[in-house]
Amino acid sequence: MSRQIQSRSYLIPIHLDENHWSLLVFNINSKQIINFDSLYNIDKNIAIISNLISILSKYVTVLKGAQNWNFFQNYSAPRQSGDIDCGVFVCQYANEVHSILNMKQFDIICFCETKIEDSYPNSFYKNDYYYKIRLDRSRHGGGLIIFIKNSFVLTKSVHPENTELIYLQFRKSGQLNNFIYTFRAPNLKEQLFLEKLEDFIHSINLNEPLFIVGNLNMDFSDKIKSNISKFADHNDLINFVKTPTSI
Template identity: 30%
Template sequence: MNMIMDRSKLPGKLKVHAFNSFFYTRLEKKGPSAVMHWTGFDELSDIDLFLFPIHLGMHWCMAVVDFRSKSIRYYDSLGGRNDSCIENIRKYLQALQADERYRALTKDTSDVVVSDWTADYPQNTPRQVNGYDCGVFACQCAEFASRDAEMTFKQADVQCIRKQMEDEIRQGRLENQGSFYIRPDTDLTECAFVDIK
């Protein structure tokens, strides 16, 4: 998630803020007031997307808040819905927008009605076919959303995705800052990267 935020600082990229994996759990259990101090308001100004990793005990999903389209998208690689998650995020956004410090920093004087924002469970969310690749799928949904890219990966690509993620973690940056793999028809050593900007 941090590498996605780092890439978002480059010219021409969407401005993205990714919350840590504990943020949503705390929001869900304690409400918006319990997490308002977790992030500096200056980090949240002029943002296009918020990324929320969602941990459901034994399963990972990704929620994406898109300020441009005023929507909250929920990506679940098992095809589930999570209306309570959408509602918790709405409550957080409403509390954030009502906070004087945030409004002053963003110079936002409008009264945003977050309840009017659309909630979406995208039909194009790639599906996993096992019980253990949800983390890979959630991370890739975040990565693709952060580039406004069509979600073209699938279960058969997971070995190459894992290799790419491992390389990116070692390098401390996303591979080629916007490239993606091609799944080969042969073995894992032939995963290749192509520019898909």
């Protein structure tokens, strides 16, 4: 079961052209959608954005009818001068992340492809209510951040080498839990990624509940017996995602 969270704005990062990010902001009160694209590529990507808005309008209750809302490209937003800076610009556009964290309505919040390198200070997105665990890569791609409520007792945090993965062990209401957040780049072979993930899973204490979340870039539909569905069956995992999370 899920609880509907009421908010005035909803922020949706969009991955475009395999190596670019922009940000859609849905304003519930004004029935407006604003696109923040640091390359101003609205003409090139309008078909993809329109399709995404239609899907969100269909599946997200508070965005019902959004395909008929007024749509704007924000041309007053800062524009990137380089060709690899879009991730940082999206983060700047989305400074409302602080507002989301300050609502304290989520226990764990995860971001992937942060494109943040270790030169960024640890005060980046510091928040009074959440621990922050980050796995940096480079400005060219990759990177993970997890925000976890500081009411959780964090007992372990591990970043395995050569894997885009953060493993946490935390205690909540007396229950110890295993939590894995991971990302598979589209150019990494599915089977190789899943083999590494399985090796890591079997290196931890499986007597406690295990949660695996992330952007795996794999098809988990019931129509095909995919690598990820075979992986889940083999490891006695249950998939809770029933609708596509990307297009």
